[in-house]
Amino acid sequence: MVSQNPAVAITGISGNLGRALAKLLHGKERIIGIDRRPFPGRPKDLEIHQVDIRKRKAEDLFRKGNVKALIHMGIMHDPRMSAEEHHYFNVLGTAKALDYCAKHGVRKLVVLSSANVYGPHPDNTNFLTEDAPLMAAARFGEIRDLVEVDILAQSFIWKHPEVETVILRPVHIVGPTIRNAASNYLRLRHPWTLMGFDPMIQFIHTEDVCSAMVAALRSGTRGVYNVVGPGEVPLSAALAELGHTPRPVPHFVARPLLDRLFKLRLTNFPPGELDYIQYLCTVDGSRFARESGWKPAHGLRETLRSVIGEA
Amino acid sequence: MNGRNSRGARTEASGPVSGQPAPFDRSAPIGERIQRSLRDLTYRIGGSEVRDRLRSLSTRKNEFGVDPFGMDVDYMLAAAGPLLWLYKHYFRVQTSGIEKVPPGRVLLVSNHSGQIPLDGAMIGVALLTEAEPPRAVRSMVEKWVPTLPYVSTFMARCGQVVGTPQNCIKLLQSDEAILVFPEGVRGLNKLFSQRYQLAAFGQGFMRLALETNTPIVPVAVVGAEEQAPALFDLKPLAKLLKMPALPITPTLLPVPLPARYHIHFGDPMRFTGRPDDDDAELERKVKQVRAAVQSMLNEGIRERKHIYW
Numbered sequence: 001m002v003s004q005n006p007a008v009a010i011t012g013i014s015g016n017l018g019r020a021l022a023k024l025l026h027g028k029e030r031i032i033g034i035d036r037r038p039f040p041g042r043p044k045d046l047e048i049h050q051v052d053i054r055k056r057k058a059e060d061l062f063r064k065g066n067v068k069a070l071i072h073m074g075i076m077h078d079p080r081m082s083a084e085e086h087h088y089f090n091v092l093g094t095a096k097a098l099d100y101c102a103k104h105g106v107r108k109l110v111v112l113s114s115a116n117v118y119g120p121h122p123d124n125t126n127f128l129t130e131d132a133p134l135m136a137a138a139r140f141g142e143i144r145d146l147v148e149v150d151i152l153a154q155s156f157i158w159k160h161p162e163v164e165t166v167i168l169r170p171v172h173i174v175g176p177t178i179r180n181a182a183s184n185y186l187r188l189r190h191p192w193t194l195m196g197f198d199p200m201i202q203f204i205h206t207e208d209v210c211s212a213m214v215a216a217l218r219s220g221t222r223g224v225y226n227v228v229g230p231g232e233v234p235l236s237a238a239l240a241e242l243g244h245t246p247r248p249v250p251h252f253v254a255r256p257l258l259d260r261l262f263k264l265r266l267t268n269f270p271p272g273e274l275d276y277i278q279y280l281c282t283v284d285g286s287r288f289a290r291e292s293g294w295k296p297a298h299g300l301r302e303t304l305r306s307v308i309g310e311a
Numbered sequence: 312m313n314g315r316n317s318r319g320a321r322t323e324a325s326g327p328v329s330g331q332p333a334p335f336d337r338s339a340p341i342g343e344r345i346q347r348s349l350r351d352l353t354y355r356i357g358g359s360e361v362r363d364r365l366r367s368l369s370t371r372k373n374e375f376g377v378d379p380f381g382m383d384v385d386y387m388l389a390a391a392g393p394l395l396w397l398y399k400h401y402f403r404v405q406t407s408g409i410e411k412v413p414p415g416r417v418l419l420v421s422n423h424s425g426q427i428p429l430d431g432a433m434i435g436v437a438l439l440t441e442a443e444p445p446r447a448v449r450s451m452v453e454k455w456v457p458t459l460p461y462v463s464t465f466m467a468r469c470g471q472v473v474g475t476p477q478n479c480i481k482l483l484q485s486d487e488a489i490l491v492f493p494e495g496v497r498g499l500n501k502l503f504s505q506r507y508q509l510a511a512f513g514q515g516f517m518r519l520a521l522e523t524n525t526p527i528v529p530v531a532v533v534g535a536e537e538q539a540p541a542l543f544d545l546k547p548l549a550k551l552l553k554m555p556a557l558p559i560t561p562t563l564l565p566v567p568l569p570a571r572y573h574i575h576f577g578d579p580m581r582f583t584g585r586p587d588d589d590d591a592e593l594e595r596k597v598k599q600v601r602a603a604v605q606s607m608l609n610e611g612i613r614e615r616k617h618i619y620w
Contacts, residue, residue, distance in 0.1 A: 122457035125475035126380050196460025198467075200381045234383075234468075237375040251460065279457060280473075284481075300374055 007032045008217070009067045009106075011053050011097060012074030014039040016177040021071065021210045022046060032065050034058055035074065053093045062100040069108035071213055072097045075149060077180055079262075079270045083142055090145040091152065098156045101163050109165045110216045111153040112209075115202070115226055117146055117169065120281035126200070127284035130169070130224045140272030154224065166216040168209075170227035171283060175206030176309045181273055186242060186307045192258075195248040197278045198236045204229030205298040205306055215294035225292075228285025230300040235277055241304050251278060350385065352392035356399060357440055364445045365391075371485070380449075380482070382470035387447065390469050391439060397429070398436045401569050402534065406437050408576035412446070412528055416483045417579070418520050419448065419490045420600055421530035422509055422608060423498030428452075429567060430535035434490055435469075437574055449482055450490040455553060476519060483523040490530075491516045493597070500558065503540035507533075507608050512601045514593045522586040527600055529577035531607035537618050538567035570618050575607045 008025060012018045013033035025031055026046060033039065033048040042048055051057045053074055061067070074097075075090050094111070101109050118128050119136030134151065137144040150167060157165045172182035182203070185191055204212075204227065212227045239246050249257070251274070259271040275281075289295055298306070354362040365388060371378045376385060398404045412419070423430060431450050438446040451474030457463045472478045474491075482489055492498055497510035520527050541558030580603065582596050 123454040123473060123475070125477040126472055127477065127481060129477065194460070196462075196464060198464040200377075200379075200467075231373050232377075232379055232381075233373070233375045234377060234381060237377070241375075 004066060005030055006066050006068035007047075009034060009061065009065070009070045011035065011070070011072050011093075013048065015073075016175070016179065017173065017206060017209065018073060020175070020177075020206050021073070021213060024207070024210045024214060032061055032067060034061065054089075054096050058096070059100055059104075062104040062106065067104065067106050069110070069217055070097060070101055070106050071110045071112070071217070072153075073112035073213075075112065075146065077146075079142065079181070079268055083145075086142075087145045087148075091148050094149045094152050098152065098160075102156075102160045107162075107164060108217060108219070109153075109156070109163050110213055111149070111165070111167045112213065113150040113153065113167050113169045114146060115169045115171045115228075115283045116143065116276070116281060117150050118281055118283065120199070120275040120279035122279050124280045124282075126280060126282060128226070128282070129284050130226055130287065139275055140270075142270055142272055157223070164219065164222045166221055167224045168212060168216055168227050168288075169225065169283065170204050170209050170212065171202035171229055171285075172204065173206060173209050174203045174303060174307045176306050178206055178307070181269060182276075183307045185269070185273075185277075186238065186244075186304070188244065190245055190247050191239060192254060192277075193235065193239070193246040193248050194251040194254055194274065194278045197251065198234050199278065199280050200232040200282050201235050201238060201277075202228055202232045202282050203238075203300075203303050204296060205303040208296040208298055208303075211297065212288070212292075212294050215292045218292070221292050225288035226283040226285040227288050227294075228283060229296045229303055230298060232282055233300060233304070238304055241301060242308060346386065346389040349389035349392040353388050353395055356392065356395045361395075361440050364440065364443075368439070368445045368447060377468075378470075380470070380472050380478075381467040382447065382449070383468040384447070386468040387470060390465065391436060394432050394436050395440065398433055398440075398572075402429075402433060402538075402572040403569075404433055404437060404572040404574060406441055406574045406576070408578075409437060409441050409574075410443070411576050411578055412438065412442060412488070413526055413579050414444075415486045416523065416525045417488045418483070418516055418525050418527045419488060419530050419576075420516060420527055420604060421490065421492055421532055422507070422536070422604055423492035423494045424501055424506070424536040425499065425539050425567065427567070428492075429538065430532045430572075431490055431492070433535070433572055434530060434532065434574060438488065446488045448488050448490050450492075451479060453496070458553075476515065479519050480523055483519065483525050493601075500544050501536070501541065502544065502558070503537075503542065506536040506540075507612060509601055509605050509608070512597050514590065514597055517582070517593050517597050517600070518586040521582060521584055521588075526579040526581050528579050529600055529603040529607060531575045531577070531604055531611050532572060533575070533608060533611035533615060534570040534572035534618070537570040540568075568619075571615070573611050573615055575611050577603055577607050 007030040009032040011034045013022055014035035014037040036052050039048045117134045117136045118132050134147045137147050153167045174183045254274055255271050261267045262270055377383045435448045438448050447470050449470045452466055452471045456466055493512035493516050494510040495513055544558050
């Protein structure tokens with residue numbers, strides 16, 4: 001194993017985004033995939049290890065595998081999983097992954113965070129820059145772990161300057177196979193909207209996020225970056241583009257109602273998500289575009305339509 | 312609802328402003344019909360000259376017809392209809408010195424009064440219909456505006472953005488015209504007895520002007536401060552409603568009186584210096600702007616013949 005050329009390790013490779021990234025890097029880099037879940041239909045020459053990142057066996061991969069770079073995207077977002085399990089997996093898992101990088105000579109680390117960590121707030125500036133505080137947990141406690149993952153990675157930047165670390169905070173990732181809250185919402189025939197609120201929303205295509213992560217691998221790129229797709233669009237225009245008929249609900253009714261529905265397991269959208277369709281959580285991605293030369297390949301319409309499997 | 316439907320259905324439409332009164336299409340969603348008829352109203356009140364000007368209005372926009380901040384020119388032209396009526400027939404606005412507004416980035420600094428920012432709206436209409444070329448003015452709104460249903464959407468589509476320094480800098484860097492009321496809430500709180508006495512100016516606008524090398528045009532709105540004479544400020548209720556101020560006027564409802572507006576634009580003022588200078592140094596510059604607005608106000612009041620006509 002040691003004789004092989006240096007590899008790029010990818011956590012969370014079996015997820016839909018991970019698979020897209022694997023496809024992009026396959027044949028270009030030697031990949032070591034790490035995931036608890038199986039990777040059905042994996043190509044024969046793709047090295048996948050079905051282990052938990054927190055376990056010793058995962059560390060062995062770093063010790064013996066000649067890993068030059070780690071793309072850490074093994075971060076769970078399942079609103080139905082208990083908050084405790086989330087926290088243990090995401091925060092501890094990230095801490096472990098960072099630790100392996102520092103101990104085993106990994107030179108490059110890319111952590112996939114999210115622009116959602118800034119949180120939607122009425123007094124948000126229209127284009128949040130990377131130095132804005134991460135306020136998401138103020139009104140949406142369940143995503144505290146994602147904020148913590150980002151902060152862990154930030155402190156790693158200055159604790160371990162020898163590891164070139166990049167934190168990417170992409171906007172809502174959408175795509176035909178993606179099943180995050182944003183994509184699921186955009187697939188609803190009759191999505192709720194909050195009466196009288198129509199914030200600007202930013203989306204990015206799965207493939208564009210993947211190419212951004214690959215761009216971040218390039219040596220010389222380090223730091224925290226927002227990653228913005230092809231632009232911003234009013235929520236109502238996005239829904240109209242997809243041919244959906246929104247159901248406007250007064251905001252003061254929506255929150256308690258969704259809270260009840262979520263507890264009754266009639267919906268998988270936690271009430272905290274409502275803020276994202278009420279207030280702005282849009283970011284300025286110009287720094288990443290400028291410093292890395294990356295730009296999205298998919299247009300606005302194309303990106304939006306990808307959630308329903310078109311384009 | 313209306314705005315929602317209208318924009319949705321319009322995503323297919325290509326051109327910005329067709330200008331021609333479109334044939335009345337009954338199959339179109341109600342929102343779109345309302346928007347279209349309001350836009351026609353704008354053109355009818357404005358006459359052919361205004362229509363041609365508005366059609367030459369250029370803004371950045373994407374395939375969904377909005378700019379990055381959410382301004383929608385079609386929506387704005389529809390909203391301009393009723394405002395243009397107010398401008399022409401209710402407040403019978405007279406402007407002077409509008410040609411002094413330089414092209415490119417500019418900060419318009421004006422006096423402020425009233426809960427409904429009609430003074431701002433009238434300055435906006437003036438620049439849309441009387442400036443050459445027409446300008447879509449962006450103003451910086453209070454941070455509680457985004458919490459208001461419908462109002463938040465209306466403001467955003469009309470090009471108003473939350474007043475954060477970053478927003479202002481970004482807009483100035485793309486050479487927009489920005490209207491600020493440095494009196495802020497202190498302006499809204501003014502009672503009738505304090506009319507046309509400028510409250511203290513904040514320093515924020517001066518920092519932004521220095522940072523982005525933007526000329527400042529002082530603007531005096533005479534008339535707005537008589538439209539809704541505030542007898543007292545109901546602070547406890549304002550607090551309860553989470554409003555910055557709640558001036559009680561004789562009409563109780565926010566119906567403005569038809570005072571005649573005179574909008575005076577002053578000569579551009581250019582300042583140089585460091586944006587992070589001492590407060591005292593900034594204050595000196597801010598005072599110059601405040602003095603310019605105040606003297607234009609005083610002159611405007613002296614010159615006008617009557618409050619209402």
